Amino acid sequence: MEGRGVSFKSDVWVDWCPGCGNYGILTAVFKAFAELKLDPSKTVIVSGIGCSGKLPHFVNVNGVHTLHGRAIPFATGIKLANPELTVVVHGGDGDLLGIGAGHFVALGRRNLDIVVILHNNGVYGLTKGQASPTLPLDAKTKALPKPNIQQAVNPIMLAVASGYTFVARSYAFEGEHLKNVIVDAVKHRGAAFVDILQPCVTFNDIFTSEYYRKRVYRLDKDPDWDPVVRKPEERISKMLKAIEKSAEWGERIPIGVFYVDSTVSTYEERLSSRLKVYPKVNPASSVIASEDLRPVVDDVKFKKIFSDLIVRVSKRV
Amino acid sequence: MGFSELSLILGGPQGSGLETSMLVLSRALAYRGYGVVADREYYSNIVGRHSYIHMSISSKRTPRSLTYPVKLLVSMDAETVFTHFKDIESGGVLFYDKDVRAKKVTEIPSIEESLRSRIARDLKALGAGEDLESVLGVLRGRGVTTIGMSFQEILRDLMKTFGIDPRSLSRYVSGIITSSAALLLGLDREALKYGFERVFAARAKLVEQNVYVADSVWRELKSYEGLLRLDYPETEFSEVLVATGNDVVAIAKIVAGLRYQSYYPITPAADESFFLEKYEVSEVDGTIVGPIVVIQTEDEIAAINSAIGASLAGVRSSTATSGPGFDLMVEGISWAGMNEAPVVITYYQRGGPSTGLPTRGSQSDLLSSAFAAHGEFAKVVLSSGDHLDAFYDTVLAFNIAEKYQLPVIHLLDKFLANSTATIPLPDLGRVRIERGLKPVPPGTYKRFNLEALISPRAPLGTPGVIMWYTGDEHDEFGHISEEPENRVRMYSKRIEKLKLVDEEVPGDLKLRVYGDEGGDFCLIGWGSVKGVALDAVDEIAKRGFRGIYVDVKMLWPFPRRELLEVLRRSGFGNVVAVEHSYGVNIADLAAMAAGVQIRKRIAKFTGRPITLSELTQALEKTLTSDVDRVVISYGG
Ligand SMILES: Cc1ncc(C[n+]2csc(CCOP(=O)(O)OP(=O)(O)O)c2C)c(N)n1
Ligand code: SF4
Numbered sequence: 005m006e007g008r009g010v011s012f013k014s015d016v017w018v019d020w021c022p023g024c025g026n027y028g029i030l031t032a033v034f035k036a037f038a039e040l041k042l043d044p045s046k047t048v049i050v051s052g053i054g055c056s057g058k059l060p061h062f063v064n065v066n067g068v069h070t071l072h073g074r075a076i077p078f079a080t081g082i083k084l085a086n087p088e089l090t091v092v093v094h095g096g097d098g099d100l101l102g103i104g105a106g107h108f109v110a111l112g113r114r115n116l117d118i119v120v121i122l123h124n125n126g127v128y129g130l131t132k133g134q135a136s137p138t139l140p141l142d143a144k145t146k147a148l149p150k151p152n153i154q155q156a157v158n159p160i161m162l163a164v165a166s167g168y169t170f171v172a173r174s175y176a177f178e179g180e181h182l183k184n185v186i187v188d189a190v191k192h193r194g195a196a197f198v199d200i201l202q203p204c205v206t207f208n209d210i211f212t213s214e215y216y217r218k219r220v221y222r223l224d225k226d227p228d229w230d231p232v233v234r235k236p237e238e239r240i241s242k243m244l245k246a247i248e249k250s251a252e253w254g255e256r257i258p259i260g261v262f263y264v265d266s267t268v269s270t271y272e273e274r275l276s277s278r279l280k281v282y283p284k285v286n287p288a289s290s291v292i293a294s295e296d297l298r299p300v301v302d303d304v305k306f307k308k309i310f311s312d313l314i315v316r317v318s319k320r321v
Numbered sequence: 322m323g324f325s326e327l328s329l330i331l332g333g334p335q336g337s338g339l340e341t342s343m344l345v346l347s348r349a350l351a352y353r354g355y356g357v358v359a360d361r362e363y364y365s366n367i368v369g370r371h372s373y374i375h376m377s378i379s380s381k382r383t384p385r386s387l388t389y390p391v392k393l394l395v396s397m398d399a400e401t402v403f404t405h406f407k408d409i410e411s412g413g414v415l416f417y418d419k420d421v422r423a424k425k426v427t428e429i430p431s432i433e434e435s436l437r438s439r440i441a442r443d444l445k446a447l448g449a450g451e452d453l454e455s456v457l458g459v460l461r462g463r464g465v466t467t468i469g470m471s472f473q474e475i476l477r478d479l480m481k482t483f484g485i486d487p488r489s490l491s492r493y494v495s496g497i498i499t500s501s502a503a504l505l506l507g508l509d510r511e512a513l514k515y516g517f518e519r520v521f522a523a524r525a526k527l528v529e530q531n532v533y534v535a536d537s538v539w540r541e542l543k544s545y546e547g548l549l550r551l552d553y554p555e556t557e558f559s560e561v562l563v564a565t566g567n568d569v570v571a572i573a574k575i576v577a578g579l580r581y582q583s584y585y586p587i588t589p590a591a592d593e594s595f596f597l598e599k600y601e602v603s604e605v606d607g608t609i610v611g612p613i614v615v616i617q618t619e620d621e622i623a624a625i626n627s628a629i630g631a632s633l634a635g636v637r638s639s640t641a642t643s644g645p646g647f648d649l650m651v652e653g654i655s656w657a658g659m660n661e662a663p664v665v666i667t668y669y670q671r672g673g674p675s676t677g678l679p680t681r682g683s684q685s686d687l688l689s690s691a692f693a694a695h696g697e698f699a700k701v702v703l704s705s706g707d708h709l710d711a712f713y714d715t716v717l718a719f720n721i722a723e724k725y726q727l728p729v730i731h732l733l734d735k736f737l738a739n740s741t742a743t744i745p746l747p748d749l750g751r752v753r754i755e756r757g758l759k760p761v762p763p764g765t766y767k768r769f770n771l772e773a774l775i776s777p778r779a780p781l782g783t784p785g786v787i788m789w790y791t792g793d794e795h796d797e798f799g800h801i802s803e804e805p806e807n808r809v810r811m812y813s814k815r816i817e818k819l820k821l822v823d824e825e826v827p828g829d830l831k832l833r834v835y836g837d838e839g840g841d842f843c844l845i846g847w848g849s850v851k852g853v854a855l856d857a858v859d860e861i862a863k864r865g866f867r868g869i870y871v872d873v874k875m876l877w878p879f880p881r882r883e884l885l886e887v888l889r890r891s892g893f894g895n896v897v898a899v900e901h902s903y904g905v906n907i908a909d910l911a912a913m914a915a916g917v918q919i920r921k922r923i924a925k926f927t928g929r930p931i932t933l934s935e936l937t938q939a940l941e942k943t944l945t946s947d948v949d950r951v952v953i954s955y956g957g
């Protein structure tokens with residue numbers, strides 16, 4: 005399939021609440037994929053469970069709608085098995101940073117070439133508005149009977165600390181910016197993370213579009229802001245800057261790229277130095293049997309490969 | 322005349338090289354044509370607690386079971402003698418370190434308190450003191466030959482000759498006990514050297530030093546050479562695989578075409594993944610075998626779900642785990658069932674519940690495997706009775722998973738995982754790789770096409786094809802659908818595939834009968850009880866009871882028809898079930914699935930393997946009395 009001219013919109017009816025920030029994200033995904041000319045059959049969107057988890061059904065590329073919190077493990081298996089695929093994960097804040105937080109951290113450590121897109125709405129949308137891991141302490145959104153008793157985790161800080169090599173934030177209704185960030189994240193080689201501020205019109209009456217519209221500002225407007233690590237020695241200082249910048253929240257909320265580091269090896273590169281033939285010969289492309297169903301390993305090869313475990317009997321005469 | 326079959330124990334502290342002794346000895350024995358099976362028993366501990374190798378050797382075949390009492394106890398320390406002295410048969414031999422003769426059982430902190438007082442009580446009852454010297458006296462009184470040697474002297478001499486750092490001397494104790502065992506069994510030094518060479522491979526110095534140790538042992542124990550001489554081997558194999566159950570399953574996975582293995586470290590499964598990592602890619606005669614991506618994930622949830630992801634990309638994938646890890650995987654198994662994703666879960670059972678007996682064996686997860694995960698969907702559970710079966714069953718597991726597009730649980734256990742055996746090389750001419758891949762029909766692809774129970778499966782990445790998967794109920798395209806008519810068709814499709822498995826998998830892959838039908842009893846079991854069950858059936862025949870062993874290999878779908886046929890032919894009367902569990906749950910599964918009532922049950926749940934002597938006795942008891950339930954518990 006050719007990317008150009010393909011409509012990335014599937015014919016599944018989009019059942020999000022009218023006005024939901026997810027619509028902005030979906031539109032940006034269509035545009036980014038079109039700009040990247042992605043081949044739908046070589047592209048996979050992997051999602052978790054939540055309102056956000058439904059996104060793959062609305063897009064005309066392969067879609068894998070997985071379990072709550074587990075999109076990253078599924079994506080990891082898909083990508084490692086077939087490194088030719090473009091793999092993009094979509095998940096909610098509960099999904100990626102609550103139940104799936106361990107996987108979120110692990111992907112950073114691996115720096116596998118996957119994009120993770122966080123639908124950050126501060127609530128558990130699909131289960132009707134409970135506090136999510138990004139909702140600040142003491143916040144009381146309308147569905148909560150009591151103010152939030154747990155602190156929020158800062159997704160950008162966590163991503164940088166975990167080892168993601170592309171870390172950015174955008175806002176669901178900042179269409180062009182969001183599209184560009186997604187394009188850059190897909191182009192980046194290594195684990196990329198995009199935190200998208202996503203108003204939930206139904207359950208989050210604090211972090212609304214009015215709230216964000218007044219506060220978000222673009223990092224790329226600041227000529228002094230340079231998030232790119234150009235040599236390994238710069239890594240720590242750039243990380244610290246990204247972390248410091250990510251702590252900015254309140255009257256002004258930065259969006260844009262916080263951190264990019266292409267000096268870290270990707271998981272694919274690490275594998276390829278170990279497996280040699282990888283990624284050219286990979287799990288999906290390699291042969292396991294002949295046409296007549298016989299295994300690649302025949303009796304002769306078996307003895308050669310496993311010679312360490314074979315004892316040739318030599319009885320005493 | 323020597324011994325055609327013999328069993329022995331090598332014991333010592335964990336981390337002191339016992340395993341090396343087992344590796345060397347089993348290779349040396351295999352080299353000279355003997356069959357060996359050796360079980361490794363150890364605490365959940367890295368260094369210091371008592372561990373031992375229980376080995377059976379045969380000049381006729383690969384032994385199938387372990388038995389007590391043993392002919393030979395080779396001890397590294399006093400604790401081993403205190404723990405196992407009662408296991409030596411009269412006329413047997415104890416080899417020990419003279420330097421620890423004065424050690425008292427009450428002075429050994431690594432012995433668990435309850436065991437220590439039991440041993441002290443036993444010694445008192447025998448009128449013996451609490452020191453090792455007294456135990457030696459008891460043994461001699463029972464006709465056991467006790468052979469002592471000063472380990473210190475041997476090691477000091479070695480240290481001087483090779484200029485070894487005194488702190489690393491303890492690693493040569495393994496060489497002392499290996500050599501003395503070899504000497505007593507009548508193995509020659511060349512065979513022993515072969516064992517050292519195979520195990521130490523490139524480390525020539527270690528070989529030289531161990532051979533030096535062997536020479537010292539030979540000099541010192543000359544008069545005992547061949548005291549327990551094995552018969553000249555009658556085995557027919559010219560080449561054997563000497564491998565653990567973990568190794569064999571890993572080898573089979575490579576043959577089966579595995580391309581993705583995920584795991585989170587857990588005993589006794591992790592060694593399988595280690596092995597796979599070592600052999601992740603090979604090039605032989607210009608052909609690349611692999612590559613297998615072996616990944617250590619952050620937890621078992623990621624292990625199963627990433628394996629399912631790899632499966633969606635069209636590759637054979639699996640994960641290996643044990644009880645605690647399996648419990649974490651269950652939601653993923655439900656997703657695989659819902660999405661008709663082939664995946665193999667190699668499940669090595671250990672003693673539960675919870676962390677239970679982390680390094681000991683069990684078969685207590687049968688029902689938990691058969692009924693794991695919410696919702697109803699097709700899933701297959703296979704088991705294997707021994708190393709060679711495990712090889713073929715591993716291939717079968719992948720074939721079934723792919724042909725029927727469902728998760729397969731290959732239910733093994735610690736006994737198989739950690740025991741080393743000499744096994745014939747598998748016959749690869751028998752192996753077929755059946756993937757069930759059908760051409761994708763033209764037109765818009767429907768992953769869950771309802772035209773047949775098995776829909777054409779295209780991997781993610783197939784050019785020109787796109788598809789969707791979801792854990793929600795879905796339509797033929799894989800999009801969410803809650804429409805009742807579709808629900809009924811999809812839901813039924815996923816369950817009814819199991820009928821195909823039941824109808825199409827050949828009967829002897831599901832259930833195997835050993836022995837002549839029409840006898841007095843039918844012993845039924847599954848998995849690693851096979852070897853000991855077969856031996857017990859033979860043994861009890863000598864006492865006048867003729868029976869069969871029924872090995873249930875496919876546990877789910879339960880081979881109802883096959884079992885009923887066997888029982889129809891052999892009579893429903895004396896059916897006895899045996900299992901490493903409290904419940905002997907195979908009997909309940911048979912009741913549920915086949916309507917067969919099995920009252921007589923033999924249970925063992927100490928975490929130690931069922932041995933021949935205790936099973937034969939228990940079987941006799943169930944056959945000669947109206948006792949229905951026998952619980953056995955031998956072994957330290
Ligand atoms: C294991 C498990 N626990 C709980 C749920 C119920 N559940 C469905 S969606 C959801 C939370 C969704 O919140 P979030 O991930 O933030 O996604 P959103 O709906 O906000 O996009 C929960 C808890 C589930 N599906 N699976
Ligand atoms: S509940 Fe919130 S997040 Fe979910 S669809 Fe509605 S507005 Fe969007």
Ligand SMILES: [Mg+2]
Binds near residue numbers: 128129
């Ligand atoms: Mg949310």
